[in-house]
């Protein structure tokens with residue numbers, strides 16, 4: 001039901017969830033499975049995207065890789081950034097969770113539920129190892145791409161156990177061993193309210209989760225959160241075209257089992273051993289099959305310069321009408337945590353409520369290039385070995401090329417800042433997403449990821465939401 005803050009008593013709700021993106025809504029639906037629990041959801045934005053709300057998301061991102069500005073890569077409205085997302089999903093690999101306080105087996109019980117929430121109709125195919133160091137991997141898509149604002153709005157408004165405050169922002173929280181007060185701003189009446197939640201879950205997106213905690217810490221008179229370092233280890237996925245190749249397509253088809261080729265593309269990834277042995281991050285190499293004749297001609301011209309004999313052979317294959325395709329290697333891959341990447345408050349820039357905007361440091365380093373280069377070299381060897389073709393790796397991935405080209409993009413996958421770990425010395429929340437030392441404060445979203453793997457984050461966010469729902473249900477029954 002839609003409510004206004006002046007007409008409710010927040011103490012009557014068992015759980016207060018802040019944010020209505022995939023994280024907040026998935027959690028609400030898990031919690032509401034217990035008919036006895038009352039849930040209040042608080043959303044800062046309106047039901048539709050608007051400039052006035054987006055203004056609160058402005059901030060600075062200091063980066064060397066063409067990342068989108070914080071107010072472009074997130075939506076402050078009901079349904080959150082699901083209004084923009086592409087629906088591409090994959091679970092994290094076991095190796096991605098190496099530095100997490102949980103294993104893949106802690107997330108897999110929630111896979112089917114996450115698939116239902118995100119409307120992923122097919123099960124994920126198992127990885128298939130195709131040589132010593134390379135796996136064929138699967139992604140699935142939300143079909144049709146789910147927009148939480150459209151699909152879940154009426155379900156929430158008509159639910160007897162869930163109440164929703166819209167256009168109401170949480171500005172800060174305070175307390176000691178418990179969150180005692182949370183300050184809300186009602187954008188409609190322009191009034192502040194102080195509430196006392198029983199249990200509060202912040203699900204405001206990775207950057208905003210950190211911002212709310214950083215501001216709360218700064219404003220607290222009782223040194224709330226004083227022993228916790230918020231904002232550290234901000235993570236991104238670089239997104240670049242990293243190589244191209246001209247190949248004999250029939251040979252690729254022999255390697256691909258049914259199902260791994262999806263929407264004209266397939267994915268390769270390094271094995272756990274390769275990642276560990278080379279001390280690199282994980283990679284999801286998206287190989288897009290592109291057999292338009294003009295593009296193939298363009299690529300042949302390039303190849304003539306670097307490998308003339310090979311290019312002539314391939315050109316001859318084309319004449320014989322053999323299935324010759326050109327491949328574009330696009331990749332989103334893992335940038336490992338770095339002390340120099342973090343979220344902080346910008347003391348010189350405030351929003352309309354006087355709250356400091358964010359300053360996000362997100363630079364890619366040479367280790368990130370190394371991850372991609374070593375894996376591409378491995379794929380290149382595999383292509384030669386199987387007589388599939390050759391691939392041309394882009395120059396910027398080689399040492400001494402001190403640049404990240406301008407044609408990359410990214411910043412849509414924001415992770416880290418309130419990471420999960422073992423104690424307040426290494427992290428912000430524990431394995432159950434509870435803030436260290438604070439009984440009734442939980443943080444949900446990709447801000448809790450200690451490392452980001454290569455997979456798009458929303459599937460894991462939804463698994464974590466369902467897992468958190470189960471945990472809260474047991475803990476506060």
Ligand SMILES: Cc1cc2nc3c(=O)[nH]c(=O)nc-3n(C[C@H](O)[C@H](O)[C@H](O)COP(=O)(O)OP(=O)(O)OC[C@H]3O[C@@H](n4cnc5c(N)ncnc54)[C@H](O)[C@@H]3O)c2cc1C
Pocket residue numbers: 018019020021022023024042043044045072073074075076077078079080081082084085086087088089168169170171203204205206208212412413444445446456457458459461
């Ligand atoms: C262009 C683009 C494409 C993407 N494609 C994919 C993809 O293919 N696959 C994938 O997995 N991911 C993708 N993503 C990322 C995906 O959108 C996010 O992972 C996902 O939306 C995160 O969910 P969330 O609920 O944690 O945060 P959000 O969706 O950002 O939701 C946060 C919510 O909190 C609310 N809020 C914020 N501050 C406050 C406050 N102070 N008080 C009250 N409420 C507040 C916001 O209004 C919003 O409703 C994409 C993102 C972009 C930008």
